[in-house]
Amino acid sequence: MPKVSEAHRHNRRKQILDAAIECFSHRGFQRTSMDDIIRESKLSAGAIYLYFQSKDQIIETLADERHDREKQLIQQSLSQGDWTENLRLLVRNFYESLENSAERKERRLGIHLWAEALCNPKVLRLIRRGINQPVKLLSQAIGEAQVDGLLGKDIDPEAAARVLIAMFHGLILQQAWDDGTDIESFAVVVQAMIDAYLSTESRRRP
Amino acid sequence: MPKVSEAHRHNRRKQILDAAIECFSHRGFQRTSMDDIIRESKLSAGAIYLYFQSKDQIIETLADERHDREKQLIQQSLSQGDWTENLRLLVRNFYESLENSAERKERRLGIHLWAEALCNPKVLRLIRRGINQPVKLLSQAIGEAQVDGLLGKDIDPEAAARVLIAMFHGLILQQAWDDGTDIESFAVVVQAMIDAYLSTESRRRP
Amino acid sequence: MPKVSEAHRHNRRKQILDAAIECFSHRGFQRTSMDDIIRESKLSAGAIYLYFQSKDQIIETLADERHDREKQLIQQSLSQGDWTENLRLLVRNFYESLENSAERKERRLGIHLWAEALCNPKVLRLIRRGINQPVKLLSQAIGEAQVDGLLGKDIDPEAAARVLIAMFHGLILQQAWDDGTDIESFAVVVQAMIDAYLSTESRRRP
């Protein structure tokens, strides 16, 4: 058994996962057959099973790799010191990522994963984990904003974080259903809502 | 002349659709076999094909019937005269519908439809139609609010409507992934955001 | 159970058999579903089973009724006294029946029965019976022609009869496969062959 370099293994895995993303994002998990992935990856049936134990494992792997993007999106945006600026950056980054058509496939895949999570415990666990991290990051930041007096203390930071993420998810859906969706105008509204929300408290102070 | 009553036909259809919802919401469209639906409906294979031409047609029928709920939700909430009160009602109604565990199945089904729309043109068309109506209703109302001076004229009413709906969709997702999600606290945040948003303009005026 | 007139029963049967011929001649026996026949006959499923026990029985009934035509064709043509004239008439009649497009359906049905006979013993028996009678009629006549010295005694009358019928069957096939087949030119050739055949013997005699 001619053992192969780690780099080779990594490339093969990527080759398979890329093919899987291509197929899954177009036709969903169940409609995509292993044959589709085999054809797209230009590998053989046997080869794929050398790198993944099953179709489900491919799906799980993709689910696992998926939410990194969102986490990064948020982490990048929270690196600044200024809290208001942070949020502005977050919305901006999110808006730009939606505009990035290269990621369209990944977003579609993400939606399939959201549904898959409802009937696949492993995917569900991964999705939850994938959402908890951003929630934690965001609510931490919001908590700090409260401490700084930028936000009313009556707000539940986690709830606020989740609402923000919900908005993002919902917009991803709408864009996936209608490619012509005007993302820019979304961003304006979202930014305005956040601005209004943030300024509420500051106004309360004399 | 055993031509059966219209009521009987209607009941049978419902029997099938209920079984389908039960199955689909648990296991998604493709993982659910016709045999599952047959067993759940306690009908025979042939009987089902007396009422629906194919599995896909059942899915489409469900997609068609699905978004009525959302439309109703919004229509009910916009019947009042007072605009601010209307929005409060909308959020309240949505919150209550999320709490209503009887509709949990339907919401899970809805999520499956969201993903299905990505690879099923007919479902996509139905989803779009299902979303356009609420958007129209909401943006009309928002437009009126602008005329009344409750909202800045620089806001795109449709974008605002879509953001609101996005939030709802996103929250449906989070609740589906985690039954323990604290819906009440969501509602508080959403309401606060809207309040803040609405009051922005009024503050501008002396 | 309101017993119905014999005429009524007869009409219903004809209604069903006509529908069956229409369907079977177009799509063969197995491709035609009972539903096709039900629709074509404008009766109900139950009604048909009041008159026939099964789909197979309909087929058998049609097979039974089918070969009367051929028998008639031959019987008509053998009524004359002059033997040569008889054969001329037979060919003529056959030629005319092929031209008769109203019977096209029946001829197609006949071909389906020929194939069906290969895997349906009852139909096979009926086909055999349907062929034996013409063979008997024809070979009897040929036998008489031999006695009259019109034909060589070395000819097997039954074989000659069967060859004649084979020709007819083969021509039915060719016409069924190609509607534009030139039947008239067939008739000329067949007639010429028969003429030549018959005159062989007469020539032998000084």
Place this chain on the structure above:
Amino acid sequence: MPKVSEAHRHNRRKQILDAAIECFSHRGFQRTSMDDIIRESKLSAGAIYLYFQSKDQIIETLADERHDREKQLIQQSLSQGDWTENLRLLVRNFYESLENSAERKERRLGIHLWAEALCNPKVLRLIRRGINQPVKLLSQAIGEAQVDGLLGKDIDPEAAARVLIAMFHGLILQQAWDDGTDIESFAVVVQAMIDAYLSTESRRRP
């Protein structure tokens, strides 16, 4: 690299087609289920679909391969120089092929194809092609015989060819319906008819 040899692929195809012929010739196309063919071929369901796209394609393949035999039969018989001898050979060869019980299955299959052609456009096209070639060969030869003065110029060569083929087809039918059919006596009659037909013209000449 288990990409299998071309010979292996060819054998598998033959294995499937042989099984199909066995089944189809006994029970016709529609009565034969894929399961029958699978069982008879001793392959798995999936394996068969590796070689043929559908049941219909198997039927079409058989139709395609079928009429070679008839063509060969005629071609072999027309290789001689002497025209009269050619026809004698043709009849002889046909007679022998009918006697050959190993081909009985193929002849039964052929009859099923004749009926199938009436409701399957692809098979119809193949049958037509399968008949046109023999017709062309035969009528060419007959045309040459006319030039040689062996046959009256008033005869349509194609019609004569078609009548000859019709006779063959008709005899195939009769033999299929009754295994005891006396083929030898058929041959005698057919030969006698042809002889008589051919000698007509020569007699006209002084």
Place this chain on the structure above:
DNA sequence: AATGAATGAGGCTTCATTCAT
């Protein structure tokens, strides 16, 4: 490591026939 032919359970749907009305 890599191939791709082979497996066979299981998917969707049709259809001849029955039976309550």
Place this chain on the structure above:
DNA sequence: TATGAATGAAGCCTCATTCAT
């Protein structure tokens, strides 16, 4: 008599996975 809804076995085909090479 007549209806047509209902049955459920059986039909064709697909697909994730394995294994000899």
